[in-house]
Amino acid sequence: MYAQFRDPRWLIIIVGLYLLPGCTGVPDGVKPVKGFQLERYLGRWYEIARLDHSFERGMSSVSATYSMRKDGGVRVLNRGFKNDLKQWSEAEGKAYFVEGSDTGHLKVSFFGPFYGSYVIFELDSQNYEYAFVSGMNTDYLWLLSRTPQVSDELLDVFKTTAESYGFNIENLIMVQQPERSDL
Secondary structure (H helix, E strand, O other): OOHHHHOHHHHHHHHHHHHHHHHHOOOOOOOOOEOOOHHHHOEEEEEEEEEOOHHHOOEEEEEEEEEEOOOOOEEEEEEEEEOOOOEEEEEEEEEEEOOOOOEOEEEEEEEOOEEEEEEEEEEOOOOOOEEEEEOOOOOOEEEEEOOOOOOHHHHHHHHHHHHHOOOOHHHEEEOOOOOOOOO
């Protein structure tokens, strides 16, 4: 009866399941926004700035569109133009709240049972025009906006805020976006 647990693959599965919750953490000092309203957050967001990572490397015109799923989760559609291949790329995922639905902390998955953290730590609470988002640590950072361009003042606030939380803004990538928001 216990022979099946002697297979080393079980150890990998058990350790993997133990580590999965760690992928939905929050960077030290960062606090997800409270009073979050998902229905106001839904729709298209343009990626203005980000830290580099392999899954968006070399992309421009990056956007994320959020909509409701039938199971109560959030459908995530990320889209960007791969400059080297001269073609559009899309990735569809799903997201669910980690804490209550009024807290800007979700877990997002683009691949099976593996989730990453999506932490909204700064948000234009009046109009939902911009959001500062991190992953589980300071390696992941995004400035999202409802429009393809933002003011220099907002960009400065983003950089100052991110740096105060330990993000390395020296490696910040400014994402090339179209001039018009209807593209």
